[in-house]
Amino acid sequence: MLLSKATPKSERKKALDEYILKKRLKSTKQRDIIFDEFFNYPGQHVTVEELYEKLKKQNPKIGYATVYRTLKLFKECGLAFERNFGDGRARYEPVKFEGEHHDHLICIGCGRIIEFANLRIEQYSRGVAKLNDFEVLNHKLELYGYCSSCTRGRDK
């Protein structure tokens, strides 16, 4: 998963500030707080609810809608990916470096998610697109199954 050095947080903050300037949005302390929490969040693929609950501990007045809107903002300006692993809730994760792409192995036993990037797969995907005269902007590959610990502890 380490194909390139991760963008430092300071640089991401700069990118956000630039986006805010460009779009004539405003800098607010809520956005700063959510920025800090999101880019320091320990787990991967956090839901709005999860981040909101975490934030409330230090900032009881923050609103769910603000967290929701701010994560969308991060996505808009290319700082976050929105993911949907089929459990009916959107999840967000930081873009680790510019132009990054990765896919997911998802354990249907314990929910564990493993990230991977495979150049071959990307390559063949592009081939399929060209064959069909498609201009592909992004793609999503998800492998669902059981991780090693879940396979072991399973009947059959």
Added chain:
Amino acid sequence: MLLSKATPKSERKKALDEYILKKRLKSTKQRDIIFDEFFNYPGQHVTVEELYEKLKKQNPKIGYATVYRTLKLFKECGLAFERNFGDGRARYEPVKFEGEHHDHLICIGCGRIIEFANLRIEQYSRGVAKLNDFEVLNHKLELYGYCSSCTRGRDK
């Protein structure tokens, strides 16, 4: 997309009847009607709502919940796939032959969907899974972008 001969409708009906028998469910005329409509539906990837609207024309008394439940039943017994292309509504499509798998190119301009199957991609996916000690049961590959007609008519 034609890797094998499509299962004839009669055989699918038999599969459904067997499933119903095995699970001690009941044969009903609603299920028969929905079966016929679903496996003859002209478009691909139909939503519950769409199929329901179609059915209502000939069968005004049929309920939405019945269509919903019956499509889930088809999925359960392996006769249908449930898809989610990110527009917030589940879509269903017939399984064309036993063990079939295919993926999708999705046009974000006009909604056109092109199906494909690529053995290389499958192969590398298995490789990734093995590398991570994962037992993969199914996977999903979606390529999002613009189809040829949408690329043409687009500014830049």
Added chain:
DNA sequence: CACAAATTGAAATTCAATATCAATATTACA
């Protein structure tokens, strides 16, 4: 400071998915 414009947070709304439940249909079997 004053104005315009964006943001916030609580609450309301939306909408697909799913559950509820009384009426009805199907099946098993006496």
Added chain:
DNA sequence: TGTAATATTGATATTGAATTTCAATTTGTG
């Protein structure tokens, strides 16, 4: 064939995440 047990149906209600609304507040610009 009749009857009881069980599953299904369809109208309606509920759920839950996503999104919108809106009055109060904050921010950026001069």
